Amino acid sequence: MALLQLSVMSLKYIKIKAGEQGLKNILERLPEEDKIVLNMKILPTEWYPFRTYVNILTLIDRQFGNGDLSVCREVGEWSAERDLKAVYNIYSKEIFKDPSILRTAPSIMWKGYYDKGDLVFPEIPNTLDVTEATAKVIDFPDAAKPNCTLLEGWIGKVMEIIIGGGHKARVREVKCRANGADYCEFYGVRVKRGDDSAYISHRRF
Numbered sequence: 059m060a061l062l063q064l065s066v067m068s069l070k071y072i073k074i075k076a077g078e079q080g081l082k083n084i085l086e087r088l089p090e091e092d093k094i095v096l097n098m099k100i101l102p103t104e105w106y107p108f109r110t111y112v113n114i115l116t117l118i119d120r121q122f123g124n125g126d127l128s129v130c131r132e133v134g135e136w137s138a139e140r141d142l143k144a145v146y147n148i149y150s151k152e153i154f155k156d157p158s159i160l161r162t163a164p165s166i167m168w169k170g171y172y173d174k175g176d177l178v179f180p181e182i183p184n185t186l187d188v189t190e191a192t193a194k195v196i197d198f199p200d201a202a203k204p205n206c207t208l209l210e211g212w213i214g215k216v217m218e219i220i221i222g223g224g225h226k227a228r229v230r231e232v233k234c235r236a237n238g239a240d241y242c243e244f245y246g247v248r249v250k251r252g253d254d255s256a257y258i259s260h261r262r263f
């Protein structure tokens with residue numbers, strides 16, 4: 059089973075939405091084995107089992123959503139935005155306004171969240187005229203719909219921020235390990251074209 063740092067983001071999301079007491083109330087509803095994990099005086103940098111993380115996401119969906127996991131997508135967007143403004147802010151700088159960064163940045167960020175697997179964009183053209191992209195989660199042992207839905211939001215926001223200029227993307231999972239596929243695959247399509255000027259100044263030709 060994989061271990062995840064991303065759980066820490068999910069807990070922060072609950073705390074911002076519901077406050078300290080709200081967080082405690084929600085975590086009270088976790089299964090006993092997850093409570094034991096959380097009560098081990100976990101530091102912000104520690105990693106959680108995949109099962110505990112998925113249970114936290116399920117509680118977030120019940121508390122703040124309507125059972126369709128759309129709030130998990132929101133947690134993914136929120137996490138990507140937060141991390142690209144702080145820890146990984148180098149990728150949101152203008153000099154990096156290039157879709158080819160999608161080859162490297164999401165993979166590096168993945169390794170900060172998950173102790174196994176990788177997130178890859180197999181084909182990224184070297185032009186802003188890219189209107190669609192496919193991302194795959196490979197070599198990852200676990201899959202659960204709350205995490206996959208979170209990744210839809212996370213990948214979409216990463217595409218938007220890295221490409222920059224106000225472009226908007228919509229990402230949906232098209233193959234899932236949870237449904238018996240060999241890996242989870244996500245298809246992203248640009249739904250709004252933004253301002254290309256920041257990007258054009260860095261073009262080579």
Ligand SMILES: [Zn+2]
Pocket residue numbers: 201202203206231233234235236242243
């Ligand atoms: Zn999946």
